Amino acid sequence: MNHLPLIIKREYLTKVKNKSFIIMTFVSPLIMVALFAVVGYLSQLNNDKERTIAVLDETGVLSDIFKNTEHTTYTLLTSDTSLETAKELTKAKEDFGLLYIVKSNDTTSVLSGVQFFSDESPSIGIMNSLEEKIEKKLEDTKLINNGVDIEQIEASKTNITIAQETFTGEKTSKIDSYLKLAFGGAAGYLLFMFIIIYGNMIMRSVIEEKTSRIIEVIISSVKPIQLMMGKIIGTSLAGITQFAIWVVLGSVLMLVASAILGISLTEMQSPQQDMMNQAMQNPDIANEFQLGLQSFFNLPIANLVIAFLFFFIGGYLLYSSLYAAVGAAVDNETDTQQFMMPILMPLILAVYVGIFTVIEDPHGTVSTVFSFVPFTSPVVMLMRIPFGVPIWQQVLSFAILVCTFIFTVWFAAKIYRVGILMYGKKPSYKELYKWIKY
Amino acid sequence: MNDLLVADSVSKNFGNFKALNDVSISVPKGSIFGLLGPNGAGKTTLIRIVNQITMPDTGRVLLDGELLKPEHIQNIGYLPEERGLYKSMKVGEQALYLAQLKGLSKNEAKERLKYWFDKLEIGDWWNKKIQELSKGQAQKIQFIVTVLHQPKLLIFDEPFSGFDPINANLIKDEILQLRDEGATVIFSTHRMESVEELCDHIALIHKSNKVLDGKLTDIKRQYKTNTFEVGLQTDTIEAVTNAIKDKFEVLPATFRNLNDDVKLNIKLNASDTSNDLLSFLTSKAEVHHFVEVIPSASDIFIQTVKNN
Numbered sequence: 074m075n076h077l078p079l080i081i082k083r084e085y086l087t088k089v090k091n092k093s094f095i096i097m098t099f100v101s102p103l104i105m106v107a108l109f110a111v112v113g114y115l116s117q118l119n120n121d122k123e124r125t126i127a128v129l130d131e132t133g134v135l136s137d138i139f140k141n142t143e144h145t146t147y148t149l150l151t152s153d154t155s156l157e158t159a160k161e162l163t164k165a166k167e168d169f170g171l172l173y174i175v176k177s178n179d180t181t182s183v184l185s186g187v188q189f190f191s192d193e194s195p196s197i198g199i200m201n202s203l204e205e206k207i208e209k210k211l212e213d214t215k216l217i218n219n220g221v222d223i224e225q226i227e228a229s230k231t232n233i234t235i236a237q238e239t240f241t242g243e244k245t246s247k248i249d250s251y252l253k254l255a256f257g258g259a260a261g262y263l264l265f266m267f268i269i270i271y272g273n274m275i276m277r278s279v280i281e282e283k284t285s286r287i288i289e290v291i292i293s294s295v296k297p298i299q300l301m302m303g304k305i306i307g308t309s310l311a312g313i314t315q316f317a318i319w320v321v322l323g324s325v326l327m328l329v330a331s332a333i334l335g336i337s338l339t340e341m342q343s344p345q346q347d348m349m350n351q352a353m354q355n356p357d358i359a360n361e362f363q364l365g366l367q368s369f370f371n372l373p374i375a376n377l378v379i380a381f382l383f384f385f386i387g388g389y390l391l392y393s394s395l396y397a398a399v400g401a402a403v404d405n406e407t408d409t410q411q412f413m414m415p416i417l418m419p420l421i422l423a424v425y426v427g428i429f430t431v432i433e434d435p436h437g438t439v440s441t442v443f444s445f446v447p448f449t450s451p452v453v454m455l456m457r458i459p460f461g462v463p464i465w466q467q468v469l470s471f472a473i474l475v476c477t478f479i480f481t482v483w484f485a486a487k488i489y490r491v492g493i494l495m496y497g498k499k500p501s502y503k504e505l506y507k508w509i510k511y
Numbered sequence: 512m513n514d515l516l517v518a519d520s521v522s523k524n525f526g527n528f529k530a531l532n533d534v535s536i537s538v539p540k541g542s543i544f545g546l547l548g549p550n551g552a553g554k555t556t557l558i559r560i561v562n563q564i565t566m567p568d569t570g571r572v573l574l575d576g577e578l579l580k581p582e583h584i585q586n587i588g589y590l591p592e593e594r595g596l597y598k599s600m601k602v603g604e605q606a607l608y609l610a611q612l613k614g615l616s617k618n619e620a621k622e623r624l625k626y627w628f629d630k631l632e633i634g635d636w637w638n639k640k641i642q643e644l645s646k647g648q649a650q651k652i653q654f655i656v657t658v659l660h661q662p663k664l665l666i667f668d669e670p671f672s673g674f675d676p677i678n679a680n681l682i683k684d685e686i687l688q689l690r691d692e693g694a695t696v697i698f699s700t701h702r703m704e705s706v707e708e709l710c711d712h713i714a715l716i717h718k719s720n721k722v723l724d725g726k727l728t729d730i731k732r733q734y735k736t737n738t739f740e741v742g743l744q745t746d747t748i749e750a751v752t753n754a755i756k757d758k759f760e761v762l763p764a765t766f767r768n769l770n771d772d773v774k775l776n777i778k779l780n781a782s783d784t785s786n787d788l789l790s791f792l793t794s795k796a797e798v799h800h801f802v803e804v805i806p807s808a809s810d811i812f813i814q815t816v817k818n819n
Binding site for chain 1: 526559562563564581584587589591593594595596597598599600608609611612613653656
């Protein structure tokens with residue numbers, strides 16, 4: 074009798090019909106987008122704020138560098154105004170602040186004589202921009218005083234981009250590496266999140282069956298391993314459903330939000346767009362961009378997708394069977410801590426190895442070894458694959474993963490079978506070992 | 512083959528703990544079989560072995576003459592002592608799910624559920640969640656789910672716990688009716704009065720061993736001590752009492768009666784019959800009360816457990 078489809082159906086439907094699951098599914102993207110919109114709106118609000126800064130320049134040479142911008146207006150006070158008067162004037166006009174440059178004979182001593190007065194403490198950004206302006210002017214003045222032609226300096230500035238090419242003649246670029254990193258990182262991280270969220274969900278549902286005491290009723294109809302596999306598969310399907318809804322809903326909401334806030338959002342992006350435009354005009358960078366696009370298409374996309382499916386499913390099943398075993402071993406969620414550590418450790422290790430060593434050297438010893446070790450291989454291998462991993466390595470790693478998966482399911486099923494009928498005490502590792510031998 | 516279920520020298524160890532030691536029982540077809548024993552004796556282990564939840568280390572179990580196999584699950588209905596239902600699932604959905612796990616088709620399950628819901632007058636619970644029901648109400652659902660697939664063998668572990676007397680009676684009648692319709696029932700409980708009322712056969716398990724087994728009436732016959740409870744009316748209490756004590760082994764008796772002057776438990780002498788005792792008594796005083804003392808299931812239980 075194969076009850077697996079029936080169990081999967083029930084597990085899936087109960088998860089999907091669960092109120093908090095529905096709320097999480099539909100509210101999370103809303104919250105994310107709302108958060109994004111609020112942050113965007115607020116930062117824009119901040120930028121929009123117009124301020125007037127009064128400048129009292131006793132030297133008289135720096136005045137020409139304070140040019141009004143969109144949000145900042147500079148009021149130049151005549152150099153014979155006294156500091157006290159200037160302060161009062163600024164306060165009376167409710168200006169943002171007063172920049173005071175003390176009179177001095179030579180340019181170097183100006184450095185120690187610049188002060189800024191204001192009620193609100195100014196942001197680092199404002200201060201930086203003021204300091205930069207003055208520094209630039211003083212540097213230029215010094216250069217001129219020393220008889221250096223500034224135009225010559227400007228003309229001698231160089232910017233080099235090393236063109237990269239493989240021995241087979243494919244053109245690559247730095248963007249290529251970033252792109253690979255982004256793909257690998259996203260895949261590995263997605264798996265990590267998926268395991269933690271839905272592994273926990275499986276564990277909770279096992280515990281629920283224990284605490285509601287239905288387990289013995291079910292177990293008298295189906296084999297424990299069927300129930301366990303049904304749970305894992307049903308919950309995963311619910312998870313995939315949730316993820317899919319998140320992606321679709323998230324992108325739709327993003328579009329809607331940017332349509333509503335449309336104008337402001339494009340305004341927000343305008344500096345970057347300017348840069349892009351400039352970049353496009355610059356032949357080197359345009360070339361780089363093209364190469365990036367090209368390297369996206371050069372990614373082993375088919376390999377990436379297939380490997381993603383295999384390693385994602387393999388890794389997820391491996392861990393979720395362990396989660397199910399932990400759920401079976403304990404009576405309530407608070408008792409799970411002790412058993413969670415050994416599950417989370419390799420997972421976290423995998424992510425760290427992925428982030429630190431794969432970036433440094435995707436084919437180095439450490440990354441290669443960890444992409445074979447079964448508990449870290451799904452995450453690390455997914456991160457490595459965009460950089461091009463020989464097929465034999467992928468197949469071998471997956472084979473090891475499958476063998477380990479079969480072993481962990483067997484192991485988890487043993488614990489599950491005994492654990493689901495054990496009530497009352499929290500088992501020790503020694504007892505778990507005994508259960509396996511029953 | 513008149514036994515529906517036969518357990519043949521079944522043993523089971525958990526680590527160093529012997530849960531069952533060479534236990535054999537035979538459950539006759541169409542009987543209600545009481546599986547008794549103190550807490551922790553091994554009853555649940557035996558029941559789980561019959562349900563194929565655990566496997567015996569040695570020994571074998573036959574259902575209807577066949578070695579137990581996974582397909583037999585459909586022929587067994589099991590109401591465990593530790594029972595419950597998915598709390599947030601609706602009654603109807605849940606009952607359908609559990610029935611389908613027992614191999615019923617969805618339509619068949621629906622039909623039978625309707626019959627049972629009407630019979631127990633709980634039709635309007637279909638769309639309620641289990642957590643909205645009381646414990647007794649949930650137990651009713653649990654009972655229905657246990658018997659729905661019309662199994663040949665029904666195993667009830669403390670079926671009446673959680674029921675009020677009215678509902679307990681209702682369930683008891685249902686169990687008897689199922690028996691009359693041909694089902695065989697294994698009944699595990701600590702409530703001796705329901706054993707007395709329901710069981711045809713009993714087996715007593717104590718400290719992992721079977722210590723007693725057979726037809727309840729046979730066992731009672733075996734345990735009876737040929738003692739009679741007697742109530743007499745006389746003016747000369749002391750003389751009568753002494754006369755009886757001279758001839759028989761006597762114990763004081765306590766039973767409720769209207770103004771009997773002498774109340775005694777009298778053990779029959781080996782050579783006598785009850786008629787001999789009765790005629791002796793009638794010659795001494797007026798006999799108001801004369802009953803053979805039959806050991807109750809509870810007495811037998813306590814005595815057996817103490818002696819082992």
